[in-house]
Amino acid sequence: MEYLNDSKLASLTQEERAEALGMTSEHLTGRSMTIEFDPDEKTRFVYPWSPDVDFNKRTQINADNLNATEVNHRIRELMEEGYGSIVISNPRGKHALGVGVLSRLNLIFEGSLGYFAAGLIDGPNVRINGRVGWSCGENMMSGTIIIEKNAGSTFGAAIRGGDLICKGSVGSRTGIDMKGGTIIVGGNTGALSGFMMQRGRMIVCGNAGKNLGDSMYDGTIYIGGAIHSLGVDAVEAPLTEPDASWLRRKLHMYGLLPSAGVSHFTKVVAGKQLWNYDNLEPSEKKLIL
Amino acid sequence: MSGSAYRGSQIENIDQFIEDKEGLGSEREIEIGQHIGYRYDVNLVPDYERLTTFLKQYMEVMGWDDLNWLEDVHMGYEDGKPAVFDRNINGWVRVPDSIPLGKNQQDRDMAARELLIKFQMSDRHPLVALRRVYKKF
Numbered sequence: 001m002e003y004l005n006d007s008k009l010a011s012l013t014q015e016e017r018a019e020a021l022g023m024t025s026e027h028l029t030g031r032s033m034t035i036e037f038d039p040d041e042k043t044r045f046v047y048p049w050s051p052d053v054d055f056n057k058r059t060q061i062n063a064d065n066l067n068a069t070e071v072n073h074r075i076r077e078l079m080e081e082g083y084g085s086i087v088i089s090n091p092r093g094k095h096a097l098g099v100g101v102l103s104r105l106n107l108i109f110e111g112s113l114g115y116f117a118a119g120l121i122d123g124p125n126v127r128i129n130g131r132v133g134w135s136c137g138e139n140m141m142s143g144t145i146i147i148e149k150n151a152g153s154t155f156g157a158a159i160r161g162g163d164l165i166c167k168g169s170v171g172s173r174t175g176i177d178m179k180g181g182t183i184i185v186g187g188n189t190g191a192l193s194g195f196m197m198q199r200g201r202m203i204v205c206g207n208a209g210k211n212l213g214d215s216m217y218d219g220t221i222y223i224g225g226a227i228h229s230l231g232v233d234a235v236e237a238p239l240t241e242p243d244a245s246w247l248r249r250k251l252h253m254y255g256l257l258p259s260a261g262v263s264h265f266t267k268v269v270a271g272k273q274l275w276n277y278d279n280l281e282p283s284e285k286k287l288i289l
Numbered sequence: 290m291s292g293s294a295y296r297g298s299q300i301e302n303i304d305q306f307i308e309d310k311e312g313l314g315s316e317r318e319i320e321i322g323q324h325i326g327y328r329y330d331v332n333l334v335p336d337y338e339r340l341t342t343f344l345k346q347y348m349e350v351m352g353w354d355d356l357n358w359l360e361d362v363h364m365g366y367e368d369g370k371p372a373v374f375d376r377n378i379n380g381w382v383r384v385p386d387s388i389p390l391g392k393n394q395q396d397r398d399m400a401a402r403e404l405l406i407k408f409q410m411s412d413r414h415p416l417v418a419l420r421r422v423y424k425k426f
Contacts, residue, residue: 014422018422021418033415044410045350045351048410049420141358161358218331219331246334
């Protein structure tokens with residue numbers, strides 16, 4: 001296939017680019033695809049398009065007179081210049097700061113953020129020396145986010161991977177629809193935490209509100225304090241030694257390991273009673289046929 | 290029929306889905322002709338004593354103290370072959386025969402994590418072409 005550089009691709013429409021690069025446009029039907037890939041080829045630890053950043057190269061952005069888009073653009077520009085540690089001062093509660101960073105990076109916010117802080121990230125280590133609003137870390141794929149104070153509702157909504165830590169307390173619906181990763185709360189969490197959880201792990205060192213783990217399909221929730229009530233199909237399970245060992249390791253990493261250890265934690269898992277939602281499907285099909 | 294006691298297949302043999310690619314273990318599965326549930330234990334936490342050199346290097350480069358998102362990556366099985374699920378393409382990547390299979394799930398998971406990183410960071414990963422088509426010039 002002829003090599004197409006970016007300037008030539010830019011002159012094409014999206015459909016033409018897809019065709020030129022050999023992509024198919026039919027509806028997905030679960031077909032197999034063969035890609036020549038050698039697992040012993042050149043080792044790389046970041047995506048091919050990721051900027052080459054150095055954690056020791058540090059700079060600062062004063063967000064006082066910038067809007068969220070300008071701050072996020074500036075972060076990308078600095079990454080292209082090789083800065084691997086970026087400090088954002090005066091964020092003043094702006095929404096959607098630090099979103100969509102898809103590479104390794106140390107990102108430090110000196111202040112509180114608004115809604116959707118550091119969402120959709122894949123790789124960076126984010127530290128927020130303040131509070132955050134709703135949906136912090138929403139849809140994050142990998143990396144770490146550490147919040148020093150409290151967080152709002154839907155903390156870590158639909159998170160796919162990585163570690164999301166709030167050292168204070170969080171609102172309701174923490175980890176709603178989470179599909180992987182680890183959410184750690186140093187304080188308490190509100191109602192309906194773990195709602196429709198599908199995979200991953202949630203650790204709450206304090207208390208949990210009502211309907212914990214409601215309609216969860218899989219995954220594990222560890223609660224250090226009291227549970228107001230369990231949701232539909234959420235059940236308690238015995239805390240095993242691998243669980244305890246993993247808990248100690250994870251909490252120690254973020255300075256949240258209780259002095260009393262982890263033996264008092266309650267483990268909550270899915271009862272898997274809701275896995276049978278399609279139980280009538282075969283007979284329905286017979287009726288249709 | 291919500292409320293029944295059925296909980297999907299119990300995986301007792303590590304090679305269950307290699308020896309029997311359908312892996313239908315219950316009346317319910319035989320009835321619908323599909324395996325229910327994951328083909329590995331999604332809640333299995335990694336044994337850090339079994340980290341490979343490659344994974345240690347990856348953690349160091351990314352600035353992480355543990356496997357981070359890779360804690361959710363396990364070796365699974367597709368059509369009787371070992372495979373690892375790549376969330377970036379929403380599909381399974383088969384493990385080449387040249388990679389030896391471990392005797393336990395922990396070793397297999399570590400091999401799967403290493404293979405997945407190598408594939409995702411490769412120039413041949415489908416995301417590379419996808420990005421060139423859909424990125425904003």
